[in-house]
Structure formats: C-alpha cells, structure tokens
Amino acid sequence: MTIPIKQLKLHKLNMRLKDPFTTSFGTFQDKEFFITELIDDDGNRGYGESVAFSSPWYSEETVKTNLHVMEDFLIPILKENQISHPDQVSDLFHPIKRNNMAKSALEGAAWDLYAKREKLTLAAALGGERKQIDVGISIGIQPTVDDLIQTIQHFVDAGYKRIKIKIKPGWDVEVLREVRKHFPDTPIMADANSAYTIDDIEHLQQLDDLNLMMIEQPLEHDDIVDHAKLQAVMKTPICLDESIHSLEDTRKAYELGSCKIINIKIGRVGGLTEAKRIHDFCMDKGIDVWCGGMLEAGVGRAHNVALTTLAQFVLPGDTAGSSRYWERDIIKPEVVVENGLINVPDQPGIGYDIDEEAMEEFTEWTRVYHF
Numbered sequence: 482m483t484i485p486i487k488q489l490k491l492h493k494l495n496m497r498l499k500d501p502f503t504t505s506f507g508t509f510q511d512k513e514f515f516i517t518e519l520i521d522d523d524g525n526r527g528y529g530e531s532v533a534f535s536s537p538w539y540s541e542e543t544v545k546t547n548l549h550v551m552e553d554f555l556i557p558i559l560k561e562n563q564i565s566h567p568d569q570v571s572d573l574f575h576p577i578k579r580n581n582m583a584k585s586a587l588e589g590a591a592w593d594l595y596a597k598r599e600k601l602t603l604a605a606a607l608g609g610e611r612k613q614i615d616v617g618i619s620i621g622i623q624p625t626v627d628d629l630i631q632t633i634q635h636f637v638d639a640g641y642k643r644i645k646i647k648i649k650p651g652w653d654v655e656v657l658r659e660v661r662k663h664f665p666d667t668p669i670m671a672d673a674n675s676a677y678t679i680d681d682i683e684h685l686q687q688l689d690d691l692n693l694m695m696i697e698q699p700l701e702h703d704d705i706v707d708h709a710k711l712q713a714v715m716k717t718p719i720c721l722d723e724s725i726h727s728l729e730d731t732r733k734a735y736e737l738g739s740c741k742i743i744n745i746k747i748g749r750v751g752g753l754t755e756a757k758r759i760h761d762f763c764m765d766k767g768i769d770v771w772c773g774g775m776l777e778a779g780v781g782r783a784h785n786v787a788l789t790t791l792a793q794f795v796l797p798g799d800t801a802g803s804s805r806y807w808e809r810d811i812i813k814p815e816v817v818v819e820n821g822l823i824n825v826p827d828q829p830g831i832g833y834d835i836d837e838e839a840m841e842e843f844t845e846w847t848r849v850y851h852f
C-alpha cells in the first residue's frame with residue numbers, strides 16, 4: 482500500500498558535545514545536523530538524522546551540502562513519486578550521485594514511518610532479531626598518555642565491551658604499547674582515519690605485536706588497492722570505514738583482499754537499505770561487520786541500534802549511550818548502556834519518543850514541505 486505522505490519537516494539543530502572529540506583530521510566540539518520528520522495522513526511521524534559534519538574532513542559532504550542536495554534534488558524526488566516501501570527511496574535516489582548522507586537522512590525517516598505504519602520495530606522491519614546489542618566505545622586523541630589510560634579505565638569500568646583508540650602519526654605505536662601494558666586483556670582496536678600512506682608499512686607492522694582486534698582505515702579514504710597490499714603483510718585485521726560507500730565498494734574490497742572487517746555507517750552508505758545489502762553480502766562471504774558512529778544525537782543513535790540487531794553484526798560497535806556525548810539528548814528515554822549492552826526498544830519504529838522540549842532547545846529553524 483502506498484504510504485500517504487502529507488508533509489516533511491526539516492529541523493536544523495545544533496548541539497554542543499560534553500567534551501571535544503579529536504581524530505587524526507581534526508577536533509569536534511559542536512554538532513550541527515538535520516532531523517527529518519515525515520508525516521503521513523494518519524498522523525504517524527517517521528524520523529531520520531543527517532550525519533555529515535560542518536567541514537569536509539571525514540568525507541566530502543557537509544551540513545550545507547546536505548541541505549542543498551535535500552532541498553534542491555531529493556525532496557522534489559520524494560514529492561513527485563509515491564512509495565510503498567523504503568527500499569524504493571533508495572532506488573529513486575540512485576540517479577543522484579553520491580551525497581549518501583543527504584540521502585540517508587531522508588531514507589531513515591521513510592524507514593521509521595514505514596515501521597510505525599506496519600506496527601513493527603525498526604529492528605524487526607529490517608529483519609533483525611537481537612534483543613540486546615554489544616557496545617564498544619571510541620576514544621579521541623588525548624592530551625597525554627595518562628589521560629588516555631584514565632579515560633580507558635573509566636569506560637572499561639562502565640562495562641564497554643571494546644575500546645577503540647584514535648591514532649595518528651606521533652600518537653600510535655608507543656601509545657598503544659603503553660595502553661596494552663595497562664590493559665593486557667581488554668579488546669582494543671585502533672582507528673587512524675586515513676592518516677598513513679603505503680610508505681608507513683613498516684611502521685604499521687609494529688602494531689602486529691599488540692594483539693589488536695583490528696586497525697581501522699589506516700590509509701587514504703579512497704585507496705582500497707594499498708589497503709590490500711598492507712593487509713597482505715599484516716596479521717592484524719584491517720577494517721575499512723571511509724573507503725566503503727556502497728555494496729559495490731564492499732564487493733571490490735572483498736575481491737582485492739583490502740580488509741577482513743567492515744564498519745557499516747548508515748549515513749556513509751546512503752541509508753538503511755544499502756546498509757542491509759552490505760550486511761547480507763558480508764554474511765554470505767564471512768566478513769565480520771560492526772556499526773560505526775558519527776557522534777549522533779538520539780535519532781541517529783536509535784537507527785544504529787536497530788541496524789545492529791542484524792545477525793552479521795558480530796563485533797561491538799561505536800553506538801555508546803546518549804550520555805557519552807550529550808548533557809541532554811533529544812529522545813525519551815535516552816539510549817542507555819548497562820554492562821556493555823543496549824536493550825533494543827520494543828515500541829514501533831525507532832522505539833524512542835522525541836523529547837519535544839529538548840528538540841525545541843536545540844532547534845535553530847524548521848522548514849515545512851507539503852506533499
């Protein structure tokens with residue numbers, strides 16, 4: 482049955498992180514993003530969240546390009562076409578090249594609306610069965626090694642099931658050696674966010690002694706060829722993040738042997754439909770996957786929780802509790818981690834309500850599009 486979409490609301494929000502978060506390419510303090518709200522004739526509301534950052538450091542998309550592409554191309558496509566299932570949104574957006582985070586912000590709202598209309602949890606609508614998901618945490622580059630050790634201790638005590646440490650040239654082998662000394666048995670991985678080149682092979686090979694779960698995106702964002710060369714000479718599994726935008730990218734990385742693990746981010750791959758396709762391919766080929774994060778507020782976090790219920794998400798992801806980044810989140814209840822687990826909500830759709838008061842506090846403006 483056609484989903485009778487009546488309105489789309491685009492809310493522009495701005496939220497300050499509790500603490501700055503530093504990666505090899507820069508520091509985040511404020512997060513600006515869009516909440517998309519699709520409303521049907523029966524008054525159901527589906528929500529999505531955009532994940533592009535303000536600057537094109539992680540990928541070429543930004544908050545402003547997301548707005549441009551949504552307003553000038555994607556929203557008109559949604560207005561001109563009828564859909565009965567969110568998979569069709571992905572097909573309708575296909576002629577627009579890339580801009581995956583803009584696509585995902587709208588496709589996510591269509592998935593939530595669809596699930597609510599069908600009275601299914603988003604997890605069930607996607608085919609997920611887990612009732613609880615394992616969570617890990619991503620720790621930014623710290624001022625000193627002591628700060629890092631203390632921060633790790635804090636999150637280990639809180640129950641997080643694996644610790645991801647951001648690295649960059651000058652903050653890598655020595656730091657990780659020290660960390661390993663303090664935490665001999667903790668599942669630890671490193672994320673370089675593309676900070677190295679193939680000339681660093683010998684340097685990176687030193688990480689093989691540290692029993693890391695994996696090293697994430699050591700080389701250039703668009704270089705699956707050199708990642709294959711690196712994987713061939715390292716026993717530590719390589720995980721690709723920035724390099725994977727689609728099922729096609731996944732297939733090519735698999736055929737080249739560029740990685741053994743894939744970090745699936747819904748926004749980076751253009752939405753839940755493509756994320757699920759990548760998941761299914763990885764399941765078929767025996768590639769382990771986990772769900773990455775983009776410093777999301779509650780709506781995006783809820784989408785990540787739902788996706789992680791799929792069977793091949795066998796490794797703890799980066800979807801921490803709301804309080805890891807936010808003083809106050811925009812959903813009720815907030816996402817809570819206990820003993821390293823998040824309970825998957827059992828209400829229809831994303832399964833969390835919007836905290837309207839919090840939304841108002843963080844909303845800069847709202848635009849309404851009538852269908």
Ligand SMILES: O=C(O)CCC(=O)c1ccccc1C(=O)O
Pocket residue numbers: 504539619672674722773774775776777799800801
């Ligand atoms: O906790 C999160 O949401 C993920 C944190 C993280 O590692 C990250 C944060 C900003 C940009 C890129 C990345 C990444 O996964 O590479």
Ligand SMILES: [Mg+2]
Pocket residue numbers: 672674697698722723744773
């Ligand atoms: Mg990463």
